[in-house]
Amino acid sequence: MAEDLQIIKGSKTEQYESLLPQIRALLEGEPDLVANLANVAAALKEQFGWLWTGFYLVKGDELVLGPFQGPVACTRIRHGRGVCGSSWAQARTLIVPDVEQFPGHIACSSQSRSEIVVPIIRNGVVTGVLDVDSEHLSQFDEVDAKYLEAVVELLSLQVPSE
DSSP states (O other), X not given: OOOOOOOOOSOHHHHHHHHHHHHHHHHTTOOOHHHHXXXXXXXXXXXXXXXXEEEEEEETTEEEEEEEESSOOOSEEETTSHHHHHHHHHTSOXXXXXXXXXXXXXXXXXXXXXXXXXXXXXXXEEEEEEEEEESSTTOOOHHHHHHHHHHHHHHHTTSOOO
């Protein structure tokens, strides 16, 4: 198991390409879901310095806060509410360039300006989401979507479906 993260400079793609094998190594041989979600959130936050990086897990009709890095967060989010609940309901990645323009946005932090949410899907069912917030407008794009979806894919078999 790798426990030292190599932070690199370079293009966004180069940063993700360096980080993905490191995340894979962090997960390798570790069966504990909480430990893995915590390490992935920390690795992403360390590499990119985003405002908030973390996970919400589906429990009944709500997303419940899981491991994260950043300011205090909303604890529970209902299905279809806000960006996270909408990503869950639509079972797809949502990129929001300006959270103030997203209908029903839940302002867990007034510092958040843009957001990307990637659903964790297991056997066709959304079991959680990876949520990333930035204090900058238009922080996220299709490059982030591609690589964050790859990160979530590494975790998808670990997140139990209810």
